[in-house]
Amino acid sequence: MRVLLALGGNAMTNPDGRARPEDQIDAAHVAMSAVADLLQHDVDVVITHGNGPQVGNLLVKNEVAASVVPPVPLDWCGAQTQATLGFVLMNALDAALEQRGVDRRTATLVTRALVAADDPGFTRPTKPIGRFLPAEEAQVLIEHGETWEDRGEKGWRRVVASPEPLEIVDAPAVHALVGAGFVVVANGGGGIPVVRDEDGTLHGVEAVIDKDLGAAVLARTVEADVLVIATDVANAVLHFGTPEAEPLGRVTVSDLRGYAREGHFASGSMGPKVDAACRFVEAGGTRAVITRLDHIVDAITGDGGTVVVPDQGEN
Numbered sequence: 001m002r003v004l005l006a007l008g009g010n011a012m013t014n015p016d017g018r019a020r021p022e023d024q025i026d027a028a029h030v031a032m033s034a035v036a037d038l039l040q041h042d043v044d045v046v047i048t049h050g051n052g053p054q055v056g057n058l059l060v061k062n063e064v065a066a067s068v069v070p071p072v073p074l075d076w077c078g079a080q081t082q083a084t085l086g087f088v089l090m091n092a093l094d095a096a097l098e099q100r101g102v103d104r105r106t107a108t109l110v111t112r113a114l115v116a117a118d119d120p121g122f123t124r125p126t127k128p129i130g131r132f133l134p135a136e137e138a139q140v141l142i143e144h145g146e147t148w149e150d151r152g153e154k155g156w157r158r159v160v161a162s163p164e165p166l167e168i169v170d171a172p173a174v175h176a177l178v179g180a181g182f183v184v185v186a187n188g189g190g191g192i193p194v195v196r197d198e199d200g201t202l203h204g205v206e207a208v209i210d211k212d213l214g215a216a217v218l219a220r221t222v223e224a225d226v227l228v229i230a231t232d233v234a235n236a237v238l239h240f241g242t243p244e245a246e247p248l249g250r251v252t253v254s255d256l257r258g259y260a261r262e263g264h265f266a267s268g269s270m271g272p273k274v275d276a277a278c279r280f281v282e283a284g285g286t287r288a289v290i291t292r293l294d295h296i297v298d299a300i301t302g303d304g305g306t307v308v309v310p311d312q313g314e315n
């Protein structure tokens with residue numbers, strides 16, 4: 001069985017989202033322990049991950065240091081997060097595999113995702129990145145031309161353009177590495193967004209792709225059987241946060257689309273996960289699972305989490 005595992009920002013940092021290196025290393029050890037458990041079963045695993053906190057922090061550093069060293073564009077920051085997080089995840093996974101006596105090699109691939117130059121996401125920023133700030137501090141940055149949004153209890157967060165991933169340019173390399181037995185970390189942060197010029201050349205564009213939507217495209221391209229979206233809640237929940245809250249178990253893709261239309265899943269958090277799970281199954285995937293990181297073995301071997309299946313299927 002081939003599994004595409006998407007790790008949320010919650011699985012990559014501590015809950016305050018500040019993304020200190022030590023927090024990220026600790027979180028990577030927890031996450032990769034779960035992945036090493038999974039690798040004790042007969043599965044191929046491709047790992048992708050979020051980069052919202054990290055790419056936002058890099059952007060701030062860039063801006064703060066702009067008078068001293070040349071700033072780099074947002075797509076460069078995204079590429080840097082793929083390398084750094086891949087490095088941290090590989091170290092943690094190698095250690096967890098070694099502990100369990102599992103003989104698998106790991107690899108990280110810098111991965112580009114093709115987007116359309118005229119994607120409406122470029123005109124309306126929607127992707128929250130970086131740290132949370134109180135409203136007054138966010139207001140100052142809004143006056144300097146940035147877009148910030150009220151994200152509830154934790155405060156305000158910067159939002160940037162987030163186009164749709166159309167194709168994972170480097171998916172063939174992921175496929176080849178998986179075929180050769182590697183556990184591959186790929187398409188971090190949803191992929192580095194690139195557009196294709198008329199002459200066929202690719203160039204980076206300033207945006208951050210939703211990693212769950214990127215994961216759905218990658219999962220189909222590398223012929224994954226199961227897409228597992230690991231986050232900090234065990235299930236997608238109907239009437240979330242109310243006394244009528246109802247965790248979803250096994251659900252058909254049509255029913256889940258219906259619940260999404262009724263507004264059960266918040267945009268910028270559970271909404272894209274549900275959308276990604278539906279896209280994967282609608283495109284022919286066997287099943288998609290949304291669950292907590294510590295439930296991912298159950299997600300593969302049993303029925304844990306929210307399990308999205310085709311309308312006619314009982315896979």
Ligand SMILES: Nc1ncnc2c1ncn2[C@@H]1O[C@H](COP(=O)(O)OP(=O)(O)O)[C@@H](O)[C@H]1O
Nearest residue numbers: 008009010231232236237240264265266269270
């Ligand atoms: N209907 C829902 N069911 C479950 N969780 C929801 C729902 N709507 C919003 N959420 C929120 O979505 C969060 C997970 O999304 P997010 O924070 O973006 O995850 P990650 O960083 O792991 O990708 C949960 O912690 C929960 O607060």
Ligand SMILES: NC(=O)OP(=O)(O)O
Nearest residue numbers: 009050051052189211
């Ligand atoms: N790129 C992305 O979706 O990152 P997060 O999951 O950290 O928001």
